[in-house]
Amino acid sequence: VGVRLELERVAARAVGGLSRAAGRGGGTTLPGKLVWKLDPAAVDVLAARLPLGVVLQSGTNGKTTTTAMAAHILGSKEPLAWNRAGANLLSGITSALLSADGARLGLFEVDEGALPEAIRRTRPRAIGLANLFRDQLDRYGELELVAERWREAVRSLPAETRLVVNADDPVVADLADGRRAALRYGLDDHRHARPSLQHAADSKYCLRCGAPYVYVAAYVGHLGEYRCDACGHARPPLDVAARRIELDGLRSSRFLLCTPDGDAEIEVALPGLYNVYNATTAAALSLAAGTSLETIRLGLAGFSGAFGRFERISLGSRTVVMLLVKNPAGANEALRTLETGVPPVLVIALNDAIADGQDVSWIWDVDFEPLLPHVQHVVATGERAAELGLRLLYGGLERERLEVIAPLEEALDRGVELSEAGAELVILPTYTAMLALRGILTERGVVRPYWEPR
């Protein structure tokens, strides 16, 4: 196995280098794809070689940011094998393992659908499970299907595997029900609760009896403090909690992280309640991996965002703020961060490649309505620009405030043209639109390619 694996590793690296040399992106998945095809069991062997084992993170939203945060924390102590560019299928994990010389700990974000196999092959010592929202229904199917696969995967875990679950998500919290080696985290600051559940809220009926949950506080989608009045099922007590949360618009967030090891004031340079969730998840996962609270605090303080998820890019006299959107829950939160300071110009980019979800009907579940009366111009762009435009018109946007420009580069230029000098241009792209826009900005020399570390 050893010799064969070494040969594969050499071949795979050459392929990655060629891919980059040929200008085909970062070559982040190609080497892994090759080895994955040739010898799937190579992942098992490579993962087993890591002296400190493997930690996995999954969930519908926040995987890349959370894992990048955890990497910032854990990587300060140990060399990591980490799928930094968000290639989160088994092939991407294989690539990360292949290219990480001298790594002692594996840290991988994992696609929800790929989680059971990733667990089987990498035998993680800790698994972070953040949330399950409706997402890419053409690919994953309904939430319950993913949940069922997770339940099966979790049932097969050895008793000592640490499960780090978001207690605020009923389905996710239930995965750790009765489990000893579990860490339950959540938010605890009712001031940030939404007045009511959003339209796209998913798991809002009791897992045990089907009655509607009563939400003491609903934070993001169906995440929050829930209780069933009919049968008494409720959010489990929190082991790790984010309290006294302060959000500073599109700038930053602060909160008090309360853990079994003590409390710490946390500050992250990312906006929105969903990033408080991400930071809390990363903190809980790092705790489960055996890190100190001070290392967590420092790691989060120095963190500045995962590529494309939230980026602020200077473009001449203007600033472009890019927030990834890919499903109703995520998009609602991105829009919510804009509520405090509605940008005059908004570019929304909707693509429908496999990585975006070919089913674009999710745009009807997004709460665009509250924002629309306050924006001066919206440029709808991407492959499905026209349908997005129509969605916005039916949401109440006046026709003369909408421009439908399918080509991304033209739309970007138009957005820049419409914004005044010194203003912020906010772009909300789906995944492949984000990659393409980043490509355009990279070509213009204003952002680093995604495979290069910051």
Place this chain on the structure above:
Amino acid sequence: MTIRVGHLYPDYLNIYADRGNIAVLVRRAELRGHELHVNAIGLDEELEPGAHDLLYVGGGQDREQALIAPDLAAKGPAIREAVAGGAAVLAVCGGYQLLGRGYRGRDGELMPGAGLFPHETVAGDARLIGDVLLECELEPGSRRTGSATTVCPGSRGVVSGARSGRTCTDRSSPGTRGLRTGWSLRRSRMRRARSHPCFRRSPTRSPRRPTEWPPSGRGPEVVAANSGGPVGHPIPPPASSVTRKGVRVVRGKCRERRRSEPIQGTHISPR
């Protein structure tokens, strides 16, 4: 005029073809100078026959669908009475399936249906999600192509169903209540219906030939026609250029992603 819509289980059946269609209805009624009043009809809430011109049911996830199925079945007699009294029904996806005799889920359990239509639904393994192009024969011999769910004014029937990336032929004949729908595919969920006016007759064209969308058609006044009220004047849709662009894209996607394997998945069998 005022059009009264009863939206069944908006809190449960909320994943496909739900508030998008309602938003479109509201807006288009408004453009025609009608008022559309939408009432949510929830679990354990009474459905009063005669109180609505249109009953609307969207699609939900399996779990939520199972939670409402017994209640919808219990509302069956009231729904049938409402329809007999002239109410139109627009039902999509799970909503449509549960208006039949029942729905056998992936686990083999039979959920009861409301018994409005004589069909039964059996869940298959394949998931069917994608863009839909629909062919509909509203009058015998004249097939129309459209990209949305079509309400047949005479039939009071509603058709859902097509497989992703596939043209689906539906032959519901006017004047009858029953449908002879070849296939209704559970996860197709009428995304087209969400982004476009639903109450719209498709243009008359030769079979399978793409047509301009939207055609100069009739809007929610079709509802009025069904409920015995006056028929309004046709008006062009809002932002017709954006609509046309969108439809061109969807049509292209349907062609590009058309699959050649035989249809599997949920099968609705008229009996």
